């Protein structure tokens with residue numbers, strides 16, 4: 001349980017003593033160029049007690065009606081709070097001093113759930129701003145962890161603006177959904193686990209919203225410090241192409257905000273830090289349409305009895321829809337990143 005100390009915060013209130021001694025300088029001040037495998041590895045011991053080492057399932061691609069070849073699924077939707085986002089949430093909360101006003105986050109839902117979960121585990125008050133488009137499953141999750149839920153406007157950007165106002169008024173600590181070093185390095189911890197679990201992986205696919213997950217995987221797999229040479233490729237809905245738009249423009253730029261994955265992969269514009277990391281270390285992006293995402297959800301249920309939300313299986317949809325075509329012997333890993341959906345009806 002966290003305890004209050006006497007140290008004053010910016011607002012003159014006591015800080016919540018949440019800090020674990022990582023033996024490192026403030027992660028929030030880390031330069032983009034320093035976001036790599038060594039920084040992820042340094043964070044890992046701090047995170048391990050708080051996050052699950054999610055399992056992997058190894059199947060043949062033929063089980064998904066694809067040309068045969070090895071496929072490794074990293075079941076990150078089994079993570080606390082139902083998505084990989086809890087890794088970044090804990091990375092923020094454990095390495096930055098939290099004021100007594102607690103934390104604030106803006107989120108389509110999964111980051112908010114993750115921040116609320118992490119705050120509850122550490123005894124920190126949390127206020128989460130969601131857009132109107134966030135799903136009932138995600139809102140229920142956030143409230144189940146005891147956080148204050150505020151609907152901050154029609155879309156993610158409006159929720160973000162409302163959260164910024166709240167932050168300025170209360171002195172609460174903002175926990176960024178994607179565009180900050182702790183968030184990226186936290187997500188990157190999944191890559192280090194995956195390397196242990198499946199050292200033969202040649203290519204990793206994962207979905208992209210603001211780019212925190214992909215940047216983290218790029219960092220975790222970056223060759224500096226002895227990491228393997230693995231391609232890390234993003235997948236995003238055609239209706240919300242944040243990374244494709246940024247790569248075409250040479251910098252983050254506004255993208256359309258559509259798709260059935262609107263409550264997870266559609267922040268309008270990806271992050272500047274995440275873009276810098278992905279541009280340096282990533283191996284490209286592929287776009288998939290909503291039908292492919294929906295049929296991948298169905299396929300995961302039919303063949304593997306896995307329930308994923310649209311944004312959680314967009315990486316796999318790129319493979320299933322033939323938008324990424326691996327060589328026959330290439331070992332592909334896909335991060336299945338979230339499952340906060342109301343799709344399950346146990347009554348029938």
Ligand SMILES: Cc1ncc(COP(=O)(O)O)c(C=O)c1O
Nearest residue numbers: 110209210211212213264337338
């Ligand atoms: C389930 C799921 N997968 C992937 C992503 C994409 O993560 P990022 O915004 O870090 O790119 C999100 C973002 O909310 C998500 O909720």
